[in-house]
Amino acid sequence: ASRVMVASRNYADFASEATFELKKCDLHRLEEGPSTTAVMTREEGLHYYKTMQTIRRMELKSDQLYKQKIIRGFCHLYDGQEACCVGLEVAIKPTDHVITAYRAHGFTYARGVPVREILAELTGRKGGCAKGKGGSMHMYTKNFYGGNGIVGAQVPLGAGIALACKYFGKNEICLTLYGDGAANQGQIFETYNMAALWKLPCIFICENNRYGMGTSVERAAASTDYYKRGDFIPGLRVDGMDVLCVREATKFAAEHCRAGKGPILMELQTYRYHGHSMSDPGISYRTREEIQEVRSKSDPITLLKDRMVNNNLASIEELKEIDVAVRKEIEEAAQFATTDPEPPLEELGNHIYFNEPPFEVRGPNQWIRYKSVS
Amino acid sequence: MNLFQSITSALDNALAKDPTAVIFGEDVAFGGVFRCTVGLRDKYGKDRVFNTPLCEQGIVGFGIGVAVAGATAIAEIQFADYIFPAFDQIVNEAAKYRYRSGDLFNCGNLTIRAPWGCVGHGALYHSQSPEAFFAHCPGIKIVIPRSPLQAKGLLLSCIEDKNPCIFFEPKILYRAAVEQVPVEPYNIPLSQAEVLQTGSDVTLVAWGTQVHVIKEVAAMAQEKLGVSCEVIDLRTILPWDSETICKSVVKTGRLLISHEAPLTGGFASEISSTVQ
Numbered sequence: 001a002s003r004v005m006v007a008s009r010n011y012a013d014f015a016s017e018a019t020f021e022l023k024k025c026d027l028h029r030l031e032e033g034p035s036t037t038a039v040m041t042r043e044e045g046l047h048y049y050k051t052m053q054t055i056r057r058m059e060l061k062s063d064q065l066y067k068q069k070i071i072r073g074f075c076h077l078y079d080g081q082e083a084c085c086v087g088l089e090v091a092i093k094p095t096d097h098v099i100t101a102y103r104a105h106g107f108t109y110a111r112g113v114p115v116r117e118i119l120a121e122l123t124g125r126k127g128g129c130a131k132g133k134g135g136s137m138h139m140y141t142k143n144f145y146g147g148n149g150i151v152g153a154q155v156p157l158g159a160g161i162a163l164a165c166k167y168f169g170k171n172e173i174c175l176t177l178y179g180d181g182a183a184n185q186g187q188i189f190e191t192y193n194m195a196a197l198w199k200l201p202c203i204f205i206c207e208n209n210r211y212g213m214g215t216s217v218e219r220a221a222a223s224t225d226y227y228k229r230g231d232f233i234p235g236l237r238v239d240g241m242d243v244l245c246v247r248e249a250t251k252f253a254a255e256h257c258r259a260g261k262g263p264i265l266m267e268l269q270t271y272r273y274h275g276h277s278m279s280d281p282g283i284s285y286r287t288r289e290e291i292q293e294v295r296s297k298s299d300p301i302t303l304l305k306d307r308m309v310n311n312n313l314a315s316i317e318e319l320k321e322i323d324v325a326v327r328k329e330i331e332e333a334a335q336f337a338t339t340d341p342e343p344p345l346e347e348l349g350n351h352i353y354f355n356e357p358p359f360e361v362r363g364p365n366q367w368i369r370y371k372s373v374s
Numbered sequence: 375m376n377l378f379q380s381i382t383s384a385l386d387n388a389l390a391k392d393p394t395a396v397i398f399g400e401d402v403a404f405g406g407v408f409r410c411t412v413g414l415r416d417k418y419g420k421d422r423v424f425n426t427p428l429c430e431q432g433i434v435g436f437g438i439g440v441a442v443a444g445a446t447a448i449a450e451i452q453f454a455d456y457i458f459p460a461f462d463q464i465v466n467e468a469a470k471y472r473y474r475s476g477d478l479f480n481c482g483n484l485t486i487r488a489p490w491g492c493v494g495h496g497a498l499y500h501s502q503s504p505e506a507f508f509a510h511c512p513g514i515k516i517v518i519p520r521s522p523l524q525a526k527g528l529l530l531s532c533i534e535d536k537n538p539c540i541f542f543e544p545k546i547l548y549r550a551a552v553e554q555v556p557v558e559p560y561n562i563p564l565s566q567a568e569v570l571q572t573g574s575d576v577t578l579v580a581w582g583t584q585v586h587v588i589k590e591v592a593a594m595a596q597e598k599l600g601v602s603c604e605v606i607d608l609r610t611i612l613p614w615d616s617e618t619i620c621k622s623v624v625k626t627g628r629l630l631i632s633h634e635a636p637l638t639g640g641f642a643s644e645i646s647s648t649v650q
Contacts, residue, residue: 073495135497149499150456151428184427186459212428214401220427284404362637 017041018311022245028228028235028265034252038244042313045304048090048243049314050322052082052301055106057330058115059274062105062122066278070338071122075136078106080273083300084207085110087246088175092254097165099145099158100177102137103207103272107177111144115329119337126343127336133343133351152178152185155204159191162202162263173201173257175250181212183226192230192263199262203253204230206267207240213276214285227267240270241298271298350374375555378548380522381410381487384529385448387559389418392446395533397423399433399450399487407452408489408548434460434486438468441483441538448533451488454542455502460486468538469513482536487529490518490542491583492634500545503582503635505611508540509644515539515564516611520585522553527562528609535564544582567615569622573604576628579619579645581608584632611641616648623649 017039025033040048059079065071078085081103088098089110100107108118113129121128122136129139130147139147145161148154158176165172182188183206195202206226210217217224227235234256238249246268253264271294275282282291308314349361349370358373375383389395397411403425405412415423426433430451437449451457457464464486472480492501505516515537519525525543532539570585571592578588585607592603604622608614623629629649631642 073497074500137497137499181428184429186429186431214404215425215427219425366637 013312014042014314015312018307018313020244020307020311022242022248023239025239025245025249026225026227026237028225028230029232030234030236033236034248038248040244040307040313042308044090045308045313046318046322048086049301049304049308049319050326051086051089051110052243052304053323053326054115054329055079055082055085055109056301057326058109058118058333059105061119061330061334063274063278065119065123065334065337071136072124073135074102075122075278076103076276077274077278078103078272080294080300081207081209081240081270082106083243083246083303084240084268084270087240087243088205088250091247091250092173092175095143095170096172096254097143097145097158097161097174098177099148099154099161099174101148101151101154101179101182103179104137104139104147107144108139108141108147111141113139113141113144114333116333116336119333120340123337123340124342125337125340126347127340131343131347133347152182152187154178155182155185155188155191156194158204159195159200159202159263162195162200163198165201166199171258173203173254175203175205177205177207179212180206180208180210180217180224180226181215181220183208183229184212184221192233192265195263196230196233199260201257201260202263203250203257204233204263204265206265207270208267209270209272211272211276211285214280216285225267227265230263230265233263233265235265235267237267237269240268241294241300241303243300243304346371375522376547376549376552377519377522377525377543378408378410380526380553380555381529381543382412382414383555383557384526384533384559385411385414386417387530388446388448388533389414389422391559392533394445394483395422395448396440396445397448397450398426398437400426400428400452402450406450408543408545410487410543410548411450430456430459431463434463435467437484437486438463438471438481438538441481442471442479444483446483446533447481447485449484449486451486453500453502453545454488454490454504455499457486457488457504461507464508464514464538464540465511469511471513471538473513480536481538484538485529485532485535485541486539487541487543489545489548491544491546493546496545501634503542503633505542505581506635506639506641506644509612509641511612513538514612516542517564517609518542518544518582518611519609520544520582520607521547521551522555524562524607524609526555527560528564530559531561531564534561539564542582546583562609565610565613565615567609567618568607569604569618570607571603571605573602573626575602575626576630577604577606577619577622577626579606579608579629579631579642580633581611582634584634588630588632608645614645616645619645620649 085106162174440447
C-alpha cells in the first residue's frame with residue numbers, strides 16, 4: 001500500500017482507476033501476447049510512483065556518496081531502468097523467486113529490503129543487508145538471490161531455483177535476469193536447453209539497456225533480437241520504460257510458467273542513465289544527446305506521472321509530496337549508512353563454511369588467525 | 375613508461391614484427407579497460423585488433439583455433455577473475471594440444487593476457503590471483519612481471535614462445551609503476567628467476583606486486599634487525615626456476631615466500647615442498 005501523506009484532500013476528486021493502451025509486444029513462438037490494455041488503480045499508481053522514485057533517489061544518493069568516497073569499490077547504478085524491477089515485482093508474488101546480476105539495488109529494494117539497509121551495505125556497515133560483507137554487487141533477501149558479480153553465472157542458478165520450485169510443487173516461479181552483454185555467454189544457452197527440456201517454471205529476462213559496459217549491442221551480438229535468442233523458448237519483447245507494459249508482460253509470462261508450459265523469455269528494452277559503473281562516465285560510447293533524449297521522451301517515472309495526472313488519478317501536488325517524503329527517507333537512510341559502525345573484525349572469518357565447531361582461518365600470514373563461526 | 379604503456383609497446387612491437395599477430399578480447403578496440411591496447415587498432419587495422427563479445431570460454435577457444443591454424447593469437451581476458459569459464463579450454467585443450475597430436479599440431483602461438491592481483495577496491499571478482507590453479511597443469515607457461523621493464527621483455531618472450539602462455543599483469547601497477555623502457559623490442563628469458571639483491575641470512579621469494587613489498591621488507595630487516603635478505607623475483611611461475619631458489623636457500627638456510635593468492639594450495643606450497 002502507498003504511504004501518501006495527504007492531509008485534507010477530497011478523494012472523490014480523483015478517479016479510482018484508468019485504462020491505458022500499451023505498446024504491443026513483439027512475439028516469438030507465441031500465438032498471442034500480453035494484453036495491450038491495462039487498468040491501473042489510483043493506489044497502484046501511487047505505489048509504483050513511490051517505489052520508482054525511491055529507487056531513483058536512492059541511486060542518485062549512492063552516486064553522491066560514491067563521489068564523496070563514502071562508498072568504495074564498484075557501484076552499478078540502476079537509474080533509468082526503474083520500470084523494469086517495479087513492473088516485475090508487482091506482477092509476481094513475494095513467494096516467487098528473483099535472481100539477477102550486479103545492477104541489483106533496484107531489485108533489492110523492490111524485494112523488500114529497506115533503503116537504509118541497502119545504503120548501509122553499500123557503505124560496508126554492519127547494518128547492511130549482507131552485514132556489510134557483500135557490498136553493491138552482493139545483496140540478498142528472502143526469495144532474492146542477488147546480486148551476482150560474474151556475468152551470466154546467475155542464469156544456470158536461476159534455472160536451478162526454478163527446478164526446485166517445480167519439485168516442491170508450490171506453484172512458484174523464478175525470474176532469472178541478465179543483461180544484453182551476458183546474453184552472449186555460453187552458459188545462458190546451456191540453461192535455455194535445460195529449462196526447455198525439463199519445462200522449468202523459469203522466466204528468463206534480458207534487460208537490454210543497449211550497452212554491455214561500453215559496447216553497443218550491434219557490435220556485440222550477431223542477433224540483437226534477444227527475445228528470440230532462446231530459439232525453442234517462446235519470447236516477447238517488452239517496452240522496459242513503461243511500468244504497465246512490464247507488468248502486463250510479466251503477468252502473461254508468469255501465467256505461462258505456472259500453467260506448466262515451461263520457460264519463457266522476456267526482453268525488456270530499457271536504458272541506463274549512468275555509465276556501466278561509477279568509474280565509467282558513460283559518454284565515451286554514447287552521446288550526451290542520446291541520454292538527454294531518453295530522459296526527456298522515455299523516462300519511466302515521468303511517463304507514469306503524466307499518465308496519472310492526465311487521467312486524474314493524482315495531482316501534481318500529491319506526487320510532489322511523495323517526492324518530498326522519498327527524499328526525506330533517503331536522507332535518513334544515508335545518515336544511517338554513514339554513521340553505522342563497520343562490522344567488527346571478529347566477524348571477518350565467519351561464514352566461510354557451514355560448521356558446528358568454530359575453526360581457525362589463517363590470515364595474510366601464518367601468525368594471524370581469524371575464528372570462523374557460522 | 376608505466377606498466378600499461380610498456381604492454382602497449384610490447385604489443386606494438388609484436389604486431390609490427392609478426393604480420394600474423396592479432397589481438398582480441400573484450401573492449402580492446404578502443405584501448406582496453408586499462409589502456410593496454412590504445413592506438414593499436416588505428417595503427418594495425420580492425421582486422422588485427424578487434425573486440426569479442428562477452429564470452430571468455432569462446433575467446434580462449436577461438437584463440438586456440440587461431441594459434442593452431444598458424445597465426446599468432448594474443449587474447450585478453452578482461453580480469454583474471456573471469457578466466458574460469460575458459461579454464462577448460464586452457465587446461466584441456468590448449469595445454470595438451472601438442473602432446474595429444476604427437477606434435478602434429480600445437481597452439482604455441484597463443485598468449486593469454488589478463489589483469490591480475492589485488493588493487494584495493496576490487497573485492498571478490500577484480501582481485502584474484504589464479505596462478506596456482508594453472509600451475510597444476512603441464513603444457514602451459516605462466517608469467518608474472520613486476521615492473522614495466524620486465525613486463526615488456528617477458529611479454530615479448532611469451533608471444534614468441536612456442537608454447538601457450540598466460541601472462542598476468544598486476545593491475546595495481548598499471549599506472550603506479552614507471553620506468554625507463556626501451557622502445558625497441560627486447561626479450562627477457564622465461565623460466566629464469568631474478569635475484570634482485572643478494573643476502574646471506576634469509577631468502578625472500580615473490581612475484582608481481584609482492585616483489586616490491588619484499589624489497590621494502592628486506593630494507594627494513596637490514597635497518598632494524600641487521601638481517602641480510604636475498605630477494606628473488608620468480609617471474610615465471612610455470613615452469614619455475616627451482617635451481618636459483620634452491621641454490622639461494624642452500625646459501626641462506628631460510629626461505630620466506632609471499633604471494634597474494636590464498637595460502638592453502640597457493641604456489642608457495644609447491645616451492646616450499648620442493649625446497650624441503
